[in-house]
Amino acid sequence: MNRSHRLRWQAAAIMTVAALGVAACSSSSSSSASSSTSSSTALTASAPGITPTTITIGSHQPLTGPAAPGYSEIAPASAAYFAYVNANGGVYGRKIVYKYLDDAYNPTTTASVVRQLVLQDNVYAIFNGLGTPTHLAAVSFLTSQKVPDVFVASGCDCWNAPSTYPETFGWQLDYISEGKILGQYIAQHFKGKKIGYFYQDDEFGMDGVKGLDYEIPSSMVVSRQTYVPTNVNVAPAVAALRASGAQVVVAFSIPAFTALLKLNSLKLGFNPTLVVSDVGSDPITLGGLVTAFAKQAGSTLNGNALINGIITDAYLPALSTSDSWYVLFKKIHDQYDAKEPLDGNFFYGMSVAYTFVQAMLNAGRNPTRADLVSAIEKGLPQGPMVAPFAYSSTNHLGVTGAYIGTIQNGVVVQQGSVLTTDTTATGAITPYTGSEQQAPASGVPSAAS
């Protein structure tokens, strides 16, 4: 009994010493932190997913499955940009931890992985969740949890619903605006010609066609053909386009189906002018796919030569060595993500990550989740984009414009000025007169003052 008594005292003494030691350590570390950043307030765990040293964000991405080719490069590109920012001081000293999970482009899996990120991994925000059907499986849940759902990787205008989804923001050019910009170009440059449509039979293709129809007189449209991404046999659609005598074919298609359209046209000796939306026209992805598909069919073709002359639109900086963003992104690519190709998908991941860092900096030193939402609603500088963002408390769409370009030797060459518009039938398409931003020398955006 005496013995156990003594043991108890010893245990109590050890615990006291240990507790004092822990307290001493923590107080010394906090005092050194506050002394090193004496000019401003200490960093706190101001919101779920934010600690004094880290900001944890999550995403759902098609890393495997049918949508993976091309799109699986986006999240690693964003991660490379975050790694660069982390190595250059982070966001107010905090490092960004980017956890992206594979949903294989299956909405049920998306619903599951997004709940894992929010409920278990406790992320601060969902960033750049990819895909319309997939993200729709997550958006109501994110709204109910008041989790910022920023810069969805889809051009659906459904993300622009500030009253229903107050925490959700789009980022890329929406498909309706894109259709309008392409449609106006076609109506002006191919007057009197016969136009054929080739589009994906879902919300992506139909929104694009909606925009096209706002600008192209219906009398010019001689054929409307659709495809579904699960059926690679587009020969009947291409034959119908040929039979209609279309001289210009507008495609709202993903890269694989743009390639199939081109090859099937070639087989039928059908050679219309091709106009392809941004989504399906990244020259490096597209040229590679044309070459690869032709090889599967037993013939040797130069994909890059075949896609020369395709008309498209673009809202990201051009892949030209004279562009300051190209120089910055290539530097980060070579340092952090050299294994992936330096193509449009990489630029997409870089640019959206840049926009996110900008928004985080604007949200303040110790942001809550609501601070990020209101920082975006106050508007963001366009950064690498060719046109300004539309963000306000009543508009959660992203970038508002693009330029028309043609593919020449594997790059999109700009034709004419950047055009901006909105999603309405009557909204004017106007040339953007502001100048594009140059990449900051540090490569990291600076906070709005």
Place this chain on the structure above:
Amino acid sequence: MRTLPRRLGVAIIVAAIVAILSVKLNAFRDYQIAEIAVYVTAVAGLTVLTGLSGQISLGNGAFMAIGAYATALLVIHLGWPFYAVLVVSAAIAAVAGAVVGIAAARLRGPYLAGATLLLGVAIPSIAFVYPGTFGADQGLNVVFSAPAFLGVNFPLTRWQAWVSTLVALVVLVLLANLGRSRIGRNWRAVRDNDVAAALDGINVAAARVRAFVVSATSAGVAGALLAIVTGLVAPGAFTITLSIALLTGAVIGGLGSLAGALWGSLVIVLVPTYITDVATSHGLSSSVGSNIPIAAYGVVLILVMLLFPQGIQGGVLRLISAFLGPDQKSRTRRTAPTPHVTPSADQAPASQHEKEGTL
């Protein structure tokens, strides 16, 4: 019917365990419990179809789609309460199952697999043909909330876990009783030898159609649960991958075994998540890390099939009997439909039991 109270007892114990787990674990685990319950419901129906009546279906994902879309449409347009929606969705799936079953009763082996595969691919595509009704690619949103009496702060995921588990248990108890009834015995007779079964006076075609209806109804209930758990009904959720996953769950758990349906569902829900966590936490490059879960899932399937040809439940029973010795094994009540059939201790009952499936 001595077994009915016992099954109800097991169901109540499982319900109590899930209720405790749902409170103790975090919200994401609650969501996983709900997900597992959805899969258990669908896999149990399929394991009865394949394990007991000997028919194969690669299209049960389509019946889930039917149940899910029925749920979404009833909730959106008529605003029915959930329990009523569940019953009607199950009935609609049952009718679809009967129609398919009548065709399926004439087909066997690969032809049946092919026909049901067609179903699994075709049904979800209907959503694209009638975008106004089914919302095409975007699907339909289903808003489901916890009842008010639980308080405003009651976590929705816990409520989803409770509802899904309760429904899954009801389906399991019903299936277990059905499997032990005359209907279940007829299925086994048809499965083992349809000519002999016909000579015994069993209506072979009717037995097969009945099995299809039961399987489709379970899948329809699972689809309805999936709709309320994920809050979205979209064609992308009901691809052929889902149908294959259900069959995988049934085979890996142990064909014909309802306990096996639980094992199989645990594997198809938890293994990919777990391996993804491991793969990402070891900082593998994304192109490797994103493909590891698929590869590892494949390895798990191969290992289970090599180590436990009778599925996980078969392996569990073998391990139990290895520990308890042959006497105990033959005493295991669940293997014996009626006392006088229980044979003495030798190898015969084991093989008999494995063939029958353990319900």
